[in-house]
Structures are given as structure tokens and as C-alpha cells.
Amino acid sequence: MMGNRVVFGKVLLIDVPAVKLEMCGNCLDDVKTNYPKISQLVVAAIIKREFPKVEIRIVDMKSAAPCNEVKFKEIDYGGNKIDVYRVGQDFSAIESSVKWADVLIFTNNFTQEAGVVGDLIEFCKGVNSRAKVFVGGSDAMVKRGGVDRQAYFYSRGADRVASGDGEITLAKLFCGQAVVGSPILPDLNSVPLPSFDLVDLSLYTESYEGVVLDCMNPPLMYLETSRGCRGSCDFCSTPFTKGKYRFMSQNKIEEVLTYYKSAGISTVLLCEENILTRLDWPGGRNLVLSWFDFMRDNGFRWEFTNGVEIGRLMDSERLDETLIEALFAFNDLTGCCRTYVPFERLDRLVYRKLKPFETEKEILASIARQGVPALNLGVIIGHPLETQESLDITERRLKELMDLVLLESKGKSLPYAALLLHIPLPGTRDYTRFCREGRLAFDINKDPELFSIITSVVNGNVFSCYEMTKIRKEMALRLNSKLALRV
Ligand code: SF4
Structure with missing residues (x-):
């Protein structure tokens, strides 16, 4: 010392x-x-x-x-x-x-x-x-x-x-000082540029969202221009692990992207969860438009790895076609290569951030018309109250969404049913509730490997965790069949 x-x-x-x-x-x-x-x-x-x-x-x-x-x-x-x-x-x-x-x-x-x-x-x-x-x-x-x-x-x-x-x-x-609570930055303008010089960038050739598509151009690199969330979904830990919503200025975003470009990176994986929360700020929509215009002008391709809150793309029953085109249009090897679309639950409207099914369909159709090569439709199953009826609704609606993507994109977009099991994330309201109700079949400290989107650890009223793991696999195979990039 x-x-x-x-x-x-x-x-x-x-x-x-x-x-x-x-x-x-x-x-x-x-x-x-x-x-x-x-x-x-x-x-x-x-x-x-x-x-x-x-x-x-x-x-x-x-x-x-x-x-x-x-x-x-x-x-x-x-x-x-x-x-x-x-x-x-x-x-x-x-x-x-x-x-x-x-x-x-x-x-x-x-x-x-x-x-x-x-x-x-x-x-x-x-x-x-x-x-x-x-x-x-x-x-x-x-x-x-x-x-x-x-x-x-x-x-x-x-x-x-x-x-x-x-x-x-x-x-x-x-410095050996105490860290009290969870201190967070007021904005993201002081986040330093990542140290690319310490690694071999050419090793970064994969995305969690599936196989690397022909239109993607590795090396890939994550880009995070915001952190945090203003929402409070019961299954999600972001509000308390990342804190309140904060984002980078346009100047800072341009500085980061220019640095990426100089390092030979042309495909970015957008890993933030709430890009469109900026719309809550005065001028926030323009900030989003400027950011994506800059990426297009500089020949970037991108993937929305953690999704986009698509409900925000419709306001007062009107689609924001300008914003949809800015975020999703793909042409001349520039633009959105793939997006994860977080529908979360299709059996009923549970989360405040979601819109009714028919509205979400309308928004998805508009996204599909932008020619995004791959659309991963994210749905969570395996919550404790899951029944055969709720599973049937989910599967029917997911199939409807996949058909809609093929129709509206004229076959240019490949839909993928990204079926996830309900993971009890530590600290969430769901985790606390499942513990209290004695639903967790495995100890998080002893078998953390099972706390994943493909192996359930939650016993429901109707289905055991073991049954849910099998059900997810079978449903994913039925839905993706010939189109599957991965199941
Ligand atoms: S799922 Fe999205 S909107 Fe909901 S709390 Fe998490 S980050 Fe926020």
C-alpha cells in the first residue's frame, strides 16, 4: 500500500x-x-x-x-x-x-x-x-x-x-476503498474506448443469436451506447443490476464507431436492451435517427442482439415508419442483418412494455418489409402457471408470426422461433416468488449450470421442470423444422 x-x-x-x-x-x-x-x-x-x-x-x-x-x-x-x-x-x-x-x-x-x-x-x-x-x-x-x-x-x-x-x-x-451500494455513471460519455490492442480481434467470429450470416462481416464487436432500464418486468434483473437508464451523446457514439471502423470492424452487435427508451427524452427520437444514419453513412451492419422494444414503434395507433426504416432497413450490405424481437409472452399480455398481439403483429409486418435477413422471435415459456392451453396459444401465435414474416418480407427474411425457458434470475421478483413457493428443483449454488434458457429448474402447477425442458425442445423443432438455424 x-x-x-x-x-x-x-x-x-x-x-x-x-x-x-x-x-x-x-x-x-x-x-x-x-x-x-x-x-x-x-x-x-x-x-x-x-x-x-x-x-x-x-x-x-x-x-x-x-x-x-x-x-x-x-x-x-x-x-x-x-x-x-x-x-x-x-x-x-x-x-x-x-x-x-x-x-x-x-x-x-x-x-x-x-x-x-x-x-x-x-x-x-x-x-x-x-x-x-x-x-x-x-x-x-x-x-x-x-x-x-x-x-x-x-x-x-x-x-x-x-x-x-x-x-x-x-x-x-x-485503492482498497469500500464500494458502497451500486454506484453508477450519470451518463455513458466517460466510458473508455475498448482496448482492442490487447486481443486478437479476428477471433471474434460468433454471435449468441445464431450462425453468422453471409451478410455479416466478422470480426464482430458489441456496442453498448446505453445501460439500465425504466421498466420493471418480474423476470428481469436489468433494473437493479444496471440501474436507471443512461445513454451516450451522439458525439460519443460517433467517436466509438469511428474507432471501431479504424480497427476494421464493420458489423456491430447492439447489446443494449432499451434503445428506444430515449424516446422518453425531448429530442430522443432524433438522437436515435442520427445514430443509425451515422452507421448507414459509414457502411455498418448490425444485429439487435438483445432486441428492441418494438411496442414503442407505434404511437397513438400510428406506425413510426421513419424510425422502423432507420433501425431495420437492410440493403446494399448495410443496415440490420438480424434482430431479436422480444415478444416475451404470447399466451396473454403480461408485461407493461408489450402491446396487444394484433398491434405487435402490425409492427412486426412493417419490420419484415425492411428486408432484415433474419428475425429471431423471442418467446418465454415455462412459467409456473403454464398449461397445455397456454402452450397451444403460444405455439399457434408464434407460427402465425413466422408466416407473417415470410409473407411480408416476400421470403427475404428468415423467421426463427427463439423459444426460451423461464430462467429464475437471482434477485428478481420471480426468483424470490419461486423460492418462496418451493418451485426451484435445483440449488443455484450447487448446480448453476442448469440455470439456462434450455433447461428448466422451475416446477409449475401442471408441468414439472423436466417436462418443460422436453416441451420446449419439441416445440422449437416443430416450429423451426426446415427453417432452423439452431434449435
Ligand atoms: S425486460 Fe426489458 S423492459 Fe423489462 S425490465 Fe428488463 S430490460 Fe427493462
Whole structure:
């Protein structure tokens, strides 16, 4: 320690291997390894800015060895055995880097990877007991509603688990100061440009939304121009993990995109959840239009990886055709290559952000007419009150939406039924309720690998979690059949 400042000379950022689940020899989902690790790149940039003398290395264990699989666990899933694999580098492959470092930083956004992070922390502590381990991320930071994810990571050997924007918390952690609550930036204009110089960008060739389409031009890179949310959906952790809604100015967006372009990136994955919340601000619609005009003028292609709140594209029963065209039109290899459309629930209107089915259909038809090559229609099933009747409504409506996409796009857009199981995200109202009602069939600390969109852990009134996993798979196969990019 020097004064209040901890002297850390060498920092290692680690992205852990991916999790793969196999039931009766069949892989339950396609595992992605080579997607861009934007959290690492931004964290590295923050450290560089705050502590210019610190040496930083990045280890991306997924993309360094995407074909290497190690089975590390078996889970009894209602009488069927699930084999659990790590996909990526062996722990021993990073031993020398771990020995080199004074600080190891992990970001855990997905509960499914929490066990792998915990195992690797224990390995690292065994190899280098003097290194400090810091953990952040949407899963790790949650301490709310009777669930304490931070305690899990402390129990596995973490020295500090922080909540809030890294731009604020990292400096505090490095200086040995307390992080009180979840501090967040007032806007995103001070977010640094990601440290592309520390990685091989050509490894970033995958998107979570499906196969990379011909119109996409890797390397791919995430772009986040806003954080947070003004909504409060029971299943979602964004309002309390990311905080209130904040966004970048047009100048800042242009600075970031110009930097991306200079690094040879022409396809961006838009990972924010609420692009259109800007419409609540005076001049917000113009801000959105200026941003997408700039991307078109500069030849960018993009994917809405986390979706767009499409209900906001219709106001007072009038479609905002200008905004729809700006966001979704695809032509001359510029524009929107793929979008996730979050319908969430089709059996009935549950969430405030959604519009009635007929209205959402009208908006989707307009999006399809823009020639977006791929439309992933996102629907959640497997909530505790699911019945055969609600499943039938969901399937019928999803089929109707897929047919509508084919019709309105004249076959140019490929619809995909992105059926997700209801994951109880720690800290959400759903998680608290499911715990209280005794519906969780698995312990989040013992089997975090099952907390995913393809394996249910929630027992409903009618269907068990095991039945729901099977139902999702069968429905996805029926709906996607010949059109499937992945099921
Ligand atoms: S689902 Fe979207 S609108 Fe709802 S709380 Fe999450 S981020 Fe906000």
C-alpha cells in the first residue's frame, strides 16, 4: 500500500470456459465460444486510464481453445443424466499467466458459468495465493431479495465482489476503498474506448443469436451506447443490476464507431436492451435517427442482439415508419442483418412494455418489409402457471408470426422461433416468488449450470421442470423444422 493506493503492477483478466450440457449423449444447445468479450476490453481500458503504469493481460479461455471439452460433472435431471462440460482451455494452460499476476479479474454475467468461475478461482488461489481475486458482473453482484450471489463467490475464494459500473468501482477496488451500494455513471460519455490492442480481434467470429450470416462481416464487436432500464418486468434483473437508464451523446457514439471502423470492424452487435427508451427524452427520437444514419453513412451492419422494444414503434395507433426504416432497413450490405424481437409472452399480455398481439403483429409486418435477413422471435415459456392451453396459444401465435414474416418480407427474411425457458434470475421478483413457493428443483449454488434458457429448474402447477425442458425442445423443432438455424 502507498497511502491509500494499492500497488498492483500486473493484472490478468480472465474469461472462463463455456458450459456445455449433454443429455443422453445429445447436446442441448450450440455452445458459443468466439463471441466478443466486450466486458474484458472495457475493464482493461478503465484500468489503463486510471492506472497507466499497470501491465494488463487478457485471457479468453473460450476462444483460445474452442474445440477442447472437459467433462467435469454429472447431474441427475429427473432420472436422466446430464453430462456437464467445460469448453475452452484447460485450467493448467493459464497457470503461468496466473503466477505472473497480482490481481485476477473475473466478470460473471451468466449464472450458468458461476460454478466454472468458482472452480477456476480455487485453482488460481492454489497456483498463486498472493494474487487478489476481484469478481463483478450481472450474476456475481446480486445481493437482493433473499439471494446473495456475492457470498457464493466469496465462498469460492474471491477477495472482493463489486456491484455497480466498473468505471467507478474498479478505481475503488484498486485503492482498497469500500464500494458502497451500486454506484453508477450519470451518463455513458466517460466510458473508455475498448482496448482492442490487447486481443486478437479476428477471433471474434460468433454471435449468441445464431450462425453468422453471409451478410455479416466478422470480426464482430458489441456496442453498448446505453445501460439500465425504466421498466420493471418480474423476470428481469436489468433494473437493479444496471440501474436507471443512461445513454451516450451522439458525439460519443460517433467517436466509438469511428474507432471501431479504424480497427476494421464493420458489423456491430447492439447489446443494449432499451434503445428506444430515449424516446422518453425531448429530442430522443432524433438522437436515435442520427445514430443509425451515422452507421448507414459509414457502411455498418448490425444485429439487435438483445432486441428492441418494438411496442414503442407505434404511437397513438400510428406506425413510426421513419424510425422502423432507420433501425431495420437492410440493403446494399448495410443496415440490420438480424434482430431479436422480444415478444416475451404470447399466451396473454403480461408485461407493461408489450402491446396487444394484433398491434405487435402490425409492427412486426412493417419490420419484415425492411428486408432484415433474419428475425429471431423471442418467446418465454415455462412459467409456473403454464398449461397445455397456454402452450397451444403460444405455439399457434408464434407460427402465425413466422408466416407473417415470410409473407411480408416476400421470403427475404428468415423467421426463427427463439423459444426460451423461464430462467429464475437471482434477485428478481420471480426468483424470490419461486423460492418462496418451493418451485426451484435445483440449488443455484450447487448446480448453476442448469440455470439456462434450455433447461428448466422451475416446477409449475401442471408441468414439472423436466417436462418443460422436453416441451420446449419439441416445440422449437416443430416450429423451426426446415427453417432452423439452431434449435
Ligand atoms: S425486460 Fe426489458 S423492459 Fe423489462 S425490465 Fe428488463 S430490460 Fe427493462
